Amino acid sequence: MHFRGSKIILFLGYLFLYLPLICIVVYSFNESRLLATWTRFSFKWYGTLLSNPIILRATWTSIKVACLSATVSVVLGTMSAIIITRFTKFRWKPLFIGAITAPLVMPEVVMGLSLLMLFVGLERVFGWSTGSGTTPIIIAHITLTLSYVTMLVHARLHDLDRSIEEAALDLGASPLKAFFVITLPMISPAIVLGWLLAFALSLDDVVIASFVSGAGSTTLPMVVFSSLRFGISPEINALATILMTLLSIGVIILAVLFYKKKI
Template sequence: MTRPNPRLRALFLGAGYAFLYVPILVLMVLSFNDSAMMTTWTGFSLRWYHELFADRALLEAARLSLIIAAFTATAAVVIGTWAGYVLARMGRFRGFALFVGLVSAPLVIPEVVLGISLLLMFVELSDLLGWEGSNGAFTIWVGHVILSMAYVSVIIQSRVRDLDRSLEEAALDLGASPVKVFFQIVLPLIAPALVSAWLLAFTLSLDDVVIASFLTGPGHTTLPLEVFSRVRLGLKPEINALATLFMLLVAVFVLIANRVQNRRGYSA
């Protein structure tokens, strides 16, 4: 069996990375362009960053999106961890098929269908309960939790199934309650999966457009909706500045996480 040529492999690898990251680098470079034209470079400038921080609507949309994403990720991890643990440890029970279908439904249902269904649900609830509040941050949060919870449950379920069950059984034999076993043995062991699930849920919420477009209300525009509405009228360099700041923020978090992980590895 012949091995692939190292140069050819490096060429394909470089082409793949270029396809993924060159557009992002171009966007970051254009965020420092002094010209309002996206395709014309006239000189280095921080003009669009100044305009970005003076744009109250865009900053408020970013603040709302970050808040909703944080609360969404937290709630999705709590619910998804419970659902994933039940699927991995409780075996088959009455209504198991229905439970699996309800948990995994957001994974296969188109977001348009999910958004319309949630909108109709909130309309019916408002008529039934006499709720006078309009759609807003709460309804967006509910929709994002339902979507993200399904992804979290898949991650937790796969991680729990890989655990050595003898540790839990030994703790139970020594007199520990199932709740104590879960919090003192299972949760510490699946902590990396919990962090990964939280970050994934945070990203899904921050990136969502479809569900938020159905569940949003006046004065509650998320960042993706604000950007999407502006892009339809023409690209503006301040959007490049916003994207650059978000990518730098993500890079900082990734570096911090890697440094913490490496320190824990050395200490172990």
């Protein structure tokens, strides 16, 4: 049953969501630096972007950080989800759940600040220096994304039919084997989604990375953020268009895979 104007509302709503992004894509192909004049179609800004060593290095750093933190986060998140769903006798569970979900509501500035203070403290007390490497960013991103992964995997584990797992245990499989052979394949869609979400969150974060990163390591969002402070730049248009294209391809592949129930 339609109510009057529902199509207009949807049209306006999606216009609001997509028009700004379409503007970016269109103007990434404008040769002029100014928005007022459309000179001609060109790939000029893509060229300058791809020959910018700072952006290339930062992209590589970001991808490395995102891959590593997403992987660790998925492992720890799956463990935490198992603890939350399956360990009924665990005494510290409320504290555990609270601490693991707290980063979801923690303002980024507070989280960045507190982690940096921890790293400074560690260096002062134990002499353990994180140096200028990417280690602090990776640790911070794991802590940030852990809660999201845990929630995703927990939701899946919660809905799972436990009897299959119990049957395996009754037939003499060790708990470890039952997990890897029965449970893991069944929760793998949630794990894949969790990895992708953690990857995207890590690739997106600018505040926490700015706080904890040393002088030598700059991630892509940090570079973009500092250039945005100076206003419009056609190179960022080109970068955004590339990112959006990659994203759309990724989403289409995922949608097709999920549709065909491959994962």
